[in-house]
Amino acid sequence: MSTITFSDVSVQYGKKRVALSGFSDSVDAGEWVGLIGPNGAGKSSLLRAIVGLVDSSGSIEIDGTPLDQLSDRDRAKQVAYVAQDPLIPDDMTAYEYVLLGRTPYISYFGSPSRTDRIVASDVIDRLRLGEFANRLLGQLSGGERQRVVLARALAQQAPVLLLDEPTSALDIGHQQQALELVTELRRSEQLTIISALHDLTLAGTYTDRLVMLHHGDVVAVGDAADVLTADRLGEIYNVCVTVDVDIDELGNRQVVVVPRRGFPAP
Amino acid sequence: MSAQHDARWFAGGTIFVLCAVVLGASIGPAGPDWWRVPGELINRLPLIEFNTGVSDAEWAIVWKIRMPRVVLGGLVGGMLSLAGATYQGVFRNPLVDPYLLGAAAGAGLGATVALTIGRGATADWPIDPVPTVAFVFAVATVMVTYAVGAAFNGSRSGVTLVLAGVAVVSFTSAIQTFILQRNVEAIREVFRWILGSLSLASWADVRLVVPYVAVSTVVLLFHRRHLDAFRVGDDEAATLGVSVARTRLIIVVAATLGTAAVVSVSGLIGFVGLVVPHVVRLVAGAGHRRLLPLSLLGGAGFLILADVPGRMLARPAETPIGVVTAFIGAPFFLYLLRTRRVGG
Numbered sequence: 001m002s003t004i005t006f007s008d009v010s011v012q013y014g015k016k017r018v019a020l021s022g023f024s025d026s027v028d029a030g031e032w033v034g035l036i037g038p039n040g041a042g043k044s045s046l047l048r049a050i051v052g053l054v055d056s057s058g059s060i061e062i063d064g065t066p067l068d069q070l071s072d073r074d075r076a077k078q079v080a081y082v083a084q085d086p087l088i089p090d091d092m093t094a095y096e097y098v099l100l101g102r103t104p105y106i107s108y109f110g111s112p113s114r115t116d117r118i119v120a121s122d123v124i125d126r127l128r129l130g131e132f133a134n135r136l137l138g139q140l141s142g143g144e145r146q147r148v149v150l151a152r153a154l155a156q157q158a159p160v161l162l163l164d165e166p167t168s169a170l171d172i173g174h175q176q177q178a179l180e181l182v183t184e185l186r187r188s189e190q191l192t193i194i195s196a197l198h199d200l201t202l203a204g205t206y207t208d209r210l211v212m213l214h215h216g217d218v219v220a221v222g223d224a225a226d227v228l229t230a231d232r233l234g235e236i237y238n239v240c241v242t243v244d245v246d247i248d249e250l251g252n253r254q255v256v257v258v259p260r261r262g263f264p265a266p
Numbered sequence: 267m268s269a270q271h272d273a274r275w276f277a278g279g280t281i282f283v284l285c286a287v288v289l290g291a292s293i294g295p296a297g298p299d300w301w302r303v304p305g306e307l308i309n310r311l312p313l314i315e316f317n318t319g320v321s322d323a324e325w326a327i328v329w330k331i332r333m334p335r336v337v338l339g340g341l342v343g344g345m346l347s348l349a350g351a352t353y354q355g356v357f358r359n360p361l362v363d364p365y366l367l368g369a370a371a372g373a374g375l376g377a378t379v380a381l382t383i384g385r386g387a388t389a390d391w392p393i394d395p396v397p398t399v400a401f402v403f404a405v406a407t408v409m410v411t412y413a414v415g416a417a418f419n420g421s422r423s424g425v426t427l428v429l430a431g432v433a434v435v436s437f438t439s440a441i442q443t444f445i446l447q448r449n450v451e452a453i454r455e456v457f458r459w460i461l462g463s464l465s466l467a468s469w470a471d472v473r474l475v476v477p478y479v480a481v482s483t484v485v486l487l488f489h490r491r492h493l494d495a496f497r498v499g500d501d502e503a504a505t506l507g508v509s510v511a512r513t514r515l516i517i518v519v520a521a522t523l524g525t526a527a528v529v530s531v532s533g534l535i536g537f538v539g540l541v542v543p544h545v546v547r548l549v550a551g552a553g554h555r556r557l558l559p560l561s562l563l564g565g566a567g568f569l570i571l572a573d574v575p576g577r578m579l580a581r582p583a584e585t586p587i588g589v590v591t592a593f594i595g596a597p598f599f600l601y602l603l604r605t606r607r608v609g610g
Contacts, residue, residue, distance in 0.1 A: 051505045076507030087358075087499035091552040096494070103495055104507035109488050156506070 001029030001190045002063050002078070002159040004050075009058035011045040011216075019045035021216045022058070029159075032186060032193040034207030036200060036227075038237055041213040043196035044084065047162045050194070051081045062160060076104035080153035084164040084196075090138025094148045097137060098124055101155025120155050126188075127151045127181070143174035147181070154185065161186075163195035167202060175199070179206045204228050204245065204255030212236065224255050233257070275550055279563030283340065286567040290336035293574050297327035330469075338467040338475070339573045339587075340566035342528040343538050345479045347565020349521040350539030351546070351557050352486050355493040356517050357424045364525040364539040367431040367518065371438040372407025373529040376400040377459045378442045382449035396459065397474065397530040404526035410434055412518070424500060424514065461586040462533035464573050471531045482524030483562060489517050490554040497552075537591040538565050538572075541599050548602045568595070 004027045011020040020042035027033050035043040049056035050067065052075065060067045062078050070078065080101070088097070101123075102116035112120075124133050127147050132140060137148065146166065153161060166182070167175040179202060186193055197203035203210060204224035212220040212227055214236050220227045225245040233241050244256040292303035298320045305318040306325060320328075349364035357366070365371070380399040415430035446453055492513050495503040504510045525539075542565040543557065550556050572590045579585045 053501050053504060071507075072504070072509050073507035076505060079505075081502075081505040083499075083502060083505075086502060087497075089497045089552070091547070092494075092497060096553060097498070100495055100498060100506060103491075103503075106491065111491060 002192050003027065003029045004160060004192065004194070005059075005061045005064075007059045007061075009046070009049060009056050009060060011042070011049050011054050011056045013054075018216050019054075020049070020056075020213075023218065024058075025211065025218075025221070027192060027194060029192055030186070030190060031209065032182075032195070032207045034203040034210045035194065035196040035213060036198075036203050036210055037213035037219075040215070042216040043213055044164055045216075046213075047081065047164050047194065047196060050160075050162060051075070051079055073104040076156060076158070078158050079160045079162060080156040080158040081162045082149055082153050082164065082166060084168060086149050088137050088145055088149070090136060092137050093134050094129060094137060094140065094151075095120065095124065095133040097148055098129075098151045098155050101152040104156060119157065123151045123154045127154070142169055142171075143177065146170060146174065146178055150178070150181065150185075154189065159190070159192060161191045161193045163193065165196055165198060168198060175202060182206070200228060200233070200257040201255055204257065205253060224253060228255060228257060272556055275556055276559055276563070279560050279567075282567040283563050283570070286570040287336055287340065290339065290570040290574055291328055291332050294327070294332050294577055297332070298324035303328060334469045334472055335464045335467040335573065336570050337472050338532065339464050339570040341472065341475055341479050342464070342532045342535060343542075343569025343572075344562045344566035345475075345482065345524045345528045346535065346539035347542035347568070348483060348486060348558060348562040349525045350565075351543035351554075351561040352489075352493065352517060352521045353539075354543055355554055355557075356496055356514055357428055358496065358499070359424075359428065360544065361540075362428070363536075364521065365435075365529075365534070365536075366428065367411045367522065368407035368434045368438060369404045369522055369525045370529060370534045371435040371442070373400040373404040373526060374460055374534060375407070375438050375442045375445075376403025376530075377533075378445050378452075378456050379403070381455050381459065382445055382452045385452065397471075401526050401530035404529060405522065407434060407438055408518075408522045408526070412515075459533045462535035462588045463584060464532055464587060465577070465584045467531075475527045475531055478527035479524050482520045482527075485520035486517065486524075487558055489513070489520075490558050492517070493554040493558075534588070535569070535591065536588050537595050538569055541595050542568055545599060545602055 006023050006025045009020065009023040010018065012018050023042075023046060035046060037043055045054060048054045050060055052067070052072070067075055067078070099112055099116065099120045102112055102120060105116060106112060121133075124130060127150065129144070129147055129151060132144060132148070137145060140148065146169070150166075163182070167178055170178060182193065183206060185191060195207065197207070209222065210220070210224055210227040211218060212232075219236060220232060228243050228245065230241055230243050233239060233243065240260045242258045242260055246254045248254055288304050288307060291307060292300040298306070302318050302320050306320040306328070308314055309316055309318050346364050350362070353362045353364055353366055354360055376399040377396050380396045411431045411434040412427070414434060415427035418426050418430065446456060492508060495506055495508050500510050543561045546557055546560045546564050550560055569587070569591070572594060573587055576585045576587045576590045
């Protein structure tokens with residue numbers, strides 16, 4: 001398990017557009033933080049800054065080690081990233097795809113070792129993808145592909161997992177299955193998770209803590225009950241909603257955010 | 267999947283090339299009866315001695331005229347096809363061929379310059395300057411493409427590099443057309459070069475390109491795993507710890523050097539670099555571990571075979587090999603597309 005500390009992290013595209021300004025926070029080991037906010041709020045920019053896909057200022061540390069001091073391969077051993085809309089080659093088998101997750105462990109001219117193959121097969125079994133292992137990705141359904149993508153990230157064996165809209169391409173059933181799976185894996189693999197989620201109901205229900213971003217700034221941080229208020233959502237998203245936060249008999253938080261008729265005037 | 271499976275494919279590819287070599291050495295307008303040649307080839311191996319009825323004069327035709335052509339055809343076909351498979355992989359674009367970043371346009375311009383402006387100055391040189399000039403121009407053109415692409419942040423995105431290639435190729439072709447238009451008397455010669463031919467191949471040409479093809483091949487084969495990582499996209503590859511810009515540069519440099527070398531001795535032979543890799547994908551799958559070696563072998567065998575009808579069809583004239591490759595290759599490719607599902 002690993003702690004991630006952000007100090008004054010900013011991301012800027014070109015000279016003018018500031019995507020994220022001065023973000024500071026600390027994500028505890030084993031915590032699941034949900035990033036929410038309207039389109040363009042800076043959620044993806046934050047995730048992409050962590051894996052070095054965009055240039056950022058400030059510092060991001062994992063267990064005290066600044067990420068920019070790590071080589072590309074060493075960083076990939078610390079942080080696994082699942083893009084919002086990953087490019088999935090139709091003509092690659094699920095096993096080959098998952099095995100790519102072992103890339104950071106293979107030297108430049110090397111090839112996958114026995115251990116790499118064992119880890120990949122193991123992850124495939126754990127995600128109940130055994131029957132798909134030798135199938136081509138183009139032949140899998142959306143839900144199956146999402147699991148394969150998750151399997152590739154898990155094969156990286158990184159303590160930190162970043163998920164950018166992991167459920168956006170899935171129907172409601174598969175959304176739930178995917179997030180239940182992440183919940184289960186987080187416990188079994190002891191992962192620290194940061195995920196961007198559009199769906200406020202899912203974000204509030206599954207994550208430990210929410211960070212709401214708007215135009216690159218943090219507007220609210222904390223428990224779903226504190227962050228997801230009808231007033232704040234109305235102001236930030238320009239919507240009219242009813243929010244219901246409840247703790248069920250098993251101690252699980254249940255959040256329901258329902259849009260209501262009556263679009264507020266801009 | 268397995269290594270054993272791979273070995274079977276590679277053995278098959280090697281047998282295909284050997285058959286093409288024997289056929290290519292056996293058939294031609296002059297020389298010994300074609301059916302005597304395979305025996306004679308074996309006879310010439312060390313420690314084997316028997317009489318095949320091929321005279322020394324006939325053997326000279328096989329060894330000095332046909333064999334350089336066969337070997338050069340193999341090197342050119344293999345290199346173009348390997349480079350094509352690599353470019354298609356590194357840019358994730360199925361329509362890409364090894365000429366994408368300007369290797370062909372540059373070589374064409376170089377040859378045009380050498381055959382027009384430079385003709386008077388080099389007329390009594392002992393060696394033909396065309397291949398060298400073509401090679402230098404080919405490499406220089408690709409470097410310009412890379413510099414332009416990098417100036418527009420092309421190191422982050424393969425697409426920018428491809429677009430830079432389109433611009434540089436158009437620009438280079440425009441200069442070439444301009445020079446040609448002012449030197450009309452050289453048009454025939456320039457076009458004969460551009461159409462591509464193996465008909466004047468000598469062992470000297472083979473020796474000239476072998477080092478480039480060898481280095482390029484070794485480097486590219488060592489990057490098969492990286493090319494597989496590129497298949498999931500530049501961003502994903504980067505998050506997996508691949509240094510995308512640097513790795514792509516190494517791969518492109520290796521593919522370009524090999525392409526420029528073979529183009530400078532054979533002219534612009536089209537189709538091989540585009541279609542052979544696709545045929546390999548259709549029959550053997552898209553993973554680069556298998557794709558690159560099989561493209562190398564398949565391209566070599568294909569071009570050796572394509573050169574055979576070229577020397578027989580319109581005797582004593584030669585049919586340009588580019589015509590033959592497209593004439594045989596295009597229908598075969600369409601047949602494969604129709605009968606096999608991609609990657610199936």
